[in-house]
Amino acid sequence: MEKAERRVNNPFIGPVIQKMNSWFNKTTKSIIQRLYSLFLYKGLIYLVIGFLLGRAFILSEVIPFALPFFGVMLFIKKDKAFLACLALLAGALSISVQHSLFVLLALVSFAICSKMTSLIIKDGFKTLPVVIFLSMALARCAFVYAQYGKVTSYYYVMAFVEAGLAFILTLIFLQSLPIVTSKRAKQSLKIEEIICFMILIASVLTGLTGVSFQGLQAELILARYTVLVFAFIGGASIGCTVGVVTGLILSLANIGNLYQMSLLAFSGLLGGLLKEGKKVGAAVGLLIGSLLISLYGEGSAELIPTLYESLIAIGLFLLTPQSITKKVAKYIPGTIEHSQEQQQYARKIRDVTAQKVDQFSNIFYALSESFATFYHSVSNKESKEKEIDLLLSSVTEYSCQACYKKNKCWVENFDKTYEIMKQVMQETEEKNYYKNRKLKKEFQQHCSKSKQVEALIEDELSHFRANQTLKQKIHDSRRLVAEQLLGVSQVMADFSREIKREREQHFVQEEQVTEALQHFGIEIQQVEIYSLDQGNIDIEMSIPYCNGHGECEKLIAPMLSDILEEQIIVKAEQCAGHPNGYCHVAFGSAKSYRVKTGVAHAAKGGGLVSGDSYNMMELGLGKYAAAISDGMGNGARAHLESNETIKLLEKILQSGIDEKVAIKTINSILSLRTTDEIYSTLDLAILDLQNANCKFLKIGSTPSFIKRSEQIIKVQASNLPIGIITEFDVDVVSEQLKAGDILIMMSDGIFEGPRHVENYDLWMKRKLKSLKTENPQEIADLIMEEVIRTRSGRIDDDMTVLVIKIDHNTPKWASIPAPGLFRKNQEIS
Incomplete structure (x- = not known):
């Protein structure tokens, strides 16, 4: 070992070995690509398939394979149909002249029937199986009649059987041949498509019947090789299925191969079961399976040929490049390669979608910037000076152009004339001109047409005010559009970030959770962990039907709470519809x-329509919102304004737009919607249920109060009511709440309702401090009752009070210890 390492690390030998490996890999890849191009793009594979299917037959006389192959090729690969026809005839001729004549007769019969059918039904693809059925039946009857001069009932039955097999094979080839002919296969194959593809392969192998060497049959060797490849790729189920299908087709071609169905099925089963041992394990499974079935089927006489055939198949399998098996595995459901391919495809779709959303977000942001810069392009001072100049030029056009003192006023005394007319215009606009006797007398002395100029200034100012109102509306509309576009851009950007979040791999944790639950006696079908982030746990499970005993909430969630060191609850549950089914449950952080x-x-005077509106809502992401809106005045109009404010707020907040942008948008909408001086207040509190932080946005509303034991905390902000001015900054007040705190929000009918009270703050604090109950509904009723009592039972204004109590979320079920397992905060070795 040390010598080998020294050779690899040798400064002279190491680079040589690396270059040789690189050259070998490149050469192998180049050869595979050339063969792939030669077989698929040049059409060599169609010649091979056509030649073997032309040789294929069943029960020595039934030839159902050739015509379905040509018919399907004619429709899905018309440019290669002629090659397929020649290959079929050549393959049939290799068997016998009689065989080739029948294939030729079937092809001619198909051409005639297809032409006749096309005159009635234009869509030849739908009628293809029926046309092939008729063509085969006619060809067989005509061929028998040409041979014997008559057609007996036996041949009629055989013609019907042959035509029926051709009909079925046409449907099968329509499913399987596109897998071979298409340049870009689908992402995955269905089990039915895999079976159809295997029937095609088995049919092709049938064409090798009779090809042997030293007693070793070529179709049996390739059949075992095929079964071994698919067992290694797809496992026991695919291997067994392929073995049954291949063995069945081979046994139909040769009755002596009937036992091959059980041999191939058992070999595929063992090979798939031992696939964890890589190629060697699958090969051992095939070898053992084939030898055992061979002993039971044909006895020891066939043991040696079977052994040689299996060894040759194993040799071909071991020589098969890993790149080919991995490529095939991508299309077989249940394989790791297929899962990776699906994840890669989903990731690609996700990235494309996120990129498109980002592009739209950028477009909306650019549009928002474009609208926003419109009214920031010119300063207010410059704009005001320009408007004054335009107004004065309009006045002088009708008064000074024909005046004899034009040169004296506007040439010799330009500055004085400009300033005095500017003062007159400003005083007239402020309605103080006729009170300013000094300015009026000075203007009359300076201008010979003072009365006419004064009238023109008043007239032009009225037009000017109308234009200013219109410009302001346009300005507000542009600002509203800019803010809305910016909000939409932010929402789309957030959505894009959510799309880009990829499911993390938690294979070890999934296995440990499954083991823990099964050790506890709970059967688990599947566990999928999507997130283990603090406060954002996301786990899905499939469990057997529990008959409504609540195992998910009472057992599984408490165990997960102990394992993950965080309170876990059942977020969603979809129960099985029958006792043998499985329930799908989603668990998440509480x-x-x-x-x-x-x-x-309460409405004013005990009426039914109140000017106050309120709402309490879940915003998602663990946030809770409560809002009160008080329309100006009382009655239906005030109710309409406040209710519209609340509805807009709810929809905009639930869309994900920031609360500041939401309130500015509502303000712009309400101020642009009507010219009446109608406004409404808004009291909004947004509570984060993960950390108890609360944001208060008070728009012209009364203070809120937080009752913390004996302490009363006042929350207020200075913002004008919605609809009064078109542009304002929202003042946000944040407070850190604690468990046990009670938040009291109220309209002005409650806060300013007590009679003969000078300091409403002190009165409200005293009443809240004196409360003995902590029930939110009782507190709301008591506050309302106290205010009405001070008014001697009369309700002089609309009254609304919301009370919210914050508590720790105590679990309904205690956590159940799961000893010996990982904890989320511990590293997994």
């Missing part, structure tokens, strides 16, 4: 905190 809510709500 939220660290849970909330319990209460609400009290």
